Amino acid sequence: MKKIINNPDNVVEEMLNGMTASHPQYLTRLEGFDSVIRTNKKADKVALVSGGGSGHEPSHGGYVGRGMLDAAVAGPVFTSPTPDQVYEAIKAVDAGKGVLLVIKNYSGDVMNFEMAAEMAAADGIDVEKVITNDDVAVENSTWTIGRRGIAGTILVHKIAGAKAESGAVLADVKRIAEKVIANERSMGMALSPCTVPAAGKPSFTLAENEIEIGMGIHGEPGTHREAIRTADEITQQLVDKILAEKIYNSGDEVAVLINGLGATPLMELYVVSNKVQAVLQEKGLHMVKTYVGNYMTSLEMAGYSVTLLKLDDELKELLLAPADTPAFVQY
């Protein structure tokens, strides 16, 4: 394991301190807890709280700021934070208008955040939750825990964040978040594994010509392996899987997120985006906005995911609304 760290046990602590020291205008450490909260929080708005295991940076601390999150709770690498951590963050940012938890669909995240919600509710705080589950690699059948939440989570932060910033009530912010979740799907792949610092060795190994299709964001194996092919072929395969969900129709306006998993050169992400744009155009979709970059990473994993969000007027306006956070700034 070759990493620029001091000690696997301190990596989250030092990262959080580095984030707040680097961006004091945006972020403040919640004293004594593994959360960053918005430095100049607007009073009198619904608060958005997200988080999960660390190792997905800039998720989620990078999205704390105007028009997105109010707090991000950071667990150990790839491990959901504990209920008390989430509970403290909820209490810290609730401004009396209630709190929406944005949870990625993993058993651990859901259970820990739910316990926190119960604790906060017992204090009389109005807490609602939404669970993102954009990853179509994983079937949403009744006998599994359903699709995973991956990069699409960022679009929930963006759009629900804009709604909250506009002064909407909790029920309305939740409705918008759920609308995003209902209208977005993602699919990813990996070229190489990643190494959890405390584990000290890669999560899996791939042969020189092998890629993992349906990769999640925790170094957990994907749905299957295959021989590497061209960027266009792989991308077509991912987009086809998304389009097979049949929620995108010719004439629809969509937002696209080409997400790097951490070690993918931006050059390659743009080669991918070039293909994605062509495929979607051919399907008659209108790309209102495309994001390309490392939004939801998996440490130093190489690979990418594609996320497609179908927009209506309401979602479009909120997507394009301004945001100002360390990792997501938009006029």
Place this chain on the structure above:
Amino acid sequence: MKKIINNPDNVVEEMLNGMTASHPQYLTRLEGFDSVIRTNKKADKVALVSGGGSGHEPSHGGYVGRGMLDAAVAGPVFTSPTPDQVYEAIKAVDAGKGVLLVIKNYSGDVMNFEMAAEMAAADGIDVEKVITNDDVAVENSTWTIGRRGIAGTILVHKIAGAKAESGAVLADVKRIAEKVIANERSMGMALSPCTVPAAGKPSFTLAENEIEIGMGIHGEPGTHREAIRTADEITQQLVDKILAEKIYNSGDEVAVLINGLGATPLMELYVVSNKVQAVLQEKGLHMVKTYVGNYMTSLEMAGYSVTLLKLDDELKELLLAPADTPAFVQY
């Protein structure tokens, strides 16, 4: 070589198309040439043109937009673009107020951009150039070609771009750019090499416990190798080398850029930033603004550089001025 590409020969072409297709609001391809130019260019301002070999994305196309560059010329991977490419970009964005070329100090870049400047000057276009040379890994002695230009180049784009946007004349924009160059220094390191697509194999190899100190941004070897140490120790070493330049004094205001080389998890960059902030604070410096992320990359190289820019009131105001480009947005 495991890359998400179609064909090493087309990678720059497809990347440029991907960039413009993804960000049409910002970027337009200069028809028939390997440049992206600003989509809604403000008329009647000094134009900024930069560029160089590809593989440093988001440099430089990602910085084309309001308050930064007007055109970015993309050469083959790690190879300076040819004079005719630069010449066409100059012609395309000149608005009658002249053009400033921002060139990184490499023999190839300097020669090709200078030839282009000569061609444009012959057409009666007012062309000036500045050469960035922030990398203190390389001695600036009379018998070498001087220090290299690396991540500090972005701060030149930012600050000179803001000056140009304000309507300043060419001489003034050039003066500001040179002031940034005079007041900034960088130093980098690498954990792993990168592979130029057309070369097909890594630029060098490092043992499992080895790092390269004084790494540039082209996979060229650094100044020396040593055994890996903690993030704090490595960072201290890099910052010490920068501070040894003796241009930063207690009480100074500075901007900091912690730049990832492509495959470094943001988590690690924040661990680094945590240390950088502590070291600088101890030296009595005031961090006005810190940028952390992949600004000037070297394909999928793992590693980072630290850049320090000493600010005066003029530089500070321009640094903090708004910018709106695909890879750099600031209110």
Place this chain on the structure above:
Amino acid sequence: MTGKDAVKIVGQAVIEKKMFLTDLDQAIGDGDHGINMARGFESVLQKTEVLPDDTDISSILKTVGMGLISSVGGASGPLYGTAFLRAAGPCKDKTNIDANTAKAMLDAAIKGIQDRGKAQKGEKTMLDALIPASEAFAEGIKADKTLLECLSSAVQAAQDGVEYTKTIIATKGRASYLAERSIGHQDPGATSATIMLTALYNYIK
């Protein structure tokens, strides 16, 4: 022989198996189960350490449960945390634990895990060690066996359960994303549950 000591023995057994459990989780999960459980029990043992030696078992279990919940994270944190909290119920105000009480504690723990995680037997989780353990325990009681004998067959059943998890597809937890590819691998949580039961048995024995 105190509750405090028992927890120490159990916790140390888990901590010792940190890398083994992590390796199992790398194969079909995200490679943190051992790290999570070790972090949790290190924190818990610090908390139980300072308790008086004669602290009653129910209180100790509550400390363990709360401690795990606030230090493990992931899926196993809420599950094991709830399990220990619930196990504290049946032994409340008891100074001596007989086979029936032990069985009730195990069942309360299982119920807690199911309330939180909504899993059944056969989904390749910790329940595939714990439910067979409880069933074996019940048979022991029916056959009038001692607490130690019951626990012995519970441990055996848990170990068999771990083996059984190798043969089935996961439908809960991260391993469920793997579908068929989870076959052939034993479940990390079933393994940690069995490590705990085994340690407890060895301690009492």
Place this chain on the structure above:
Amino acid sequence: MTGKDAVKIVGQAVIEKKMFLTDLDQAIGDGDHGINMARGFESVLQKTEVLPDDTDISSILKTVGMGLISSVGGASGPLYGTAFLRAAGPCKDKTNIDANTAKAMLDAAIKGIQDRGKAQKGEKTMLDALIPASEAFAEGIKADKTLLECLSSAVQAAQDGVEYTKTIIATKGRASYLAERSIGHQDPGATSATIMLTALYNYIK
């Protein structure tokens, strides 16, 4: 034997050595020299291909120079491009090239490289092949040798020059960043220059 053919032979020799030159550049540069030169000559050969067979050498050299400038990039593009453009000067309006003209062309090329790149002999660049080649050529002329004989000793001197680059520190180009670490490696540009001279010699021979 036409100028067009000569360029073709020289260009093909460079293209053939693409990976070799790239490997040399990986050791002390950025690993693109062969890629750059091959891309350049592929583009140039397309341009010269369509020229009439009897195009004069000066015009062909201009086409090569412009072609390299607009397709190679990096340091070697402007340098070799300028070299070919300048070499076109002394042979202008000449139908037959004698030793003196050839020497003048070589010197014009060297002067062009120095005007652009400001390098001297001994800085571990292409000049460490070309300047010794010119010197050997001059001695050949002094000794009344034929063009072919002069070229032969020029090639030998260029090859020795490449060997010499292994022993010195680079002070121009990317390899200069390496300081002492550049010792032991031959310069890619000196190598490509020698490949071109050698191909030319073999063609004329």
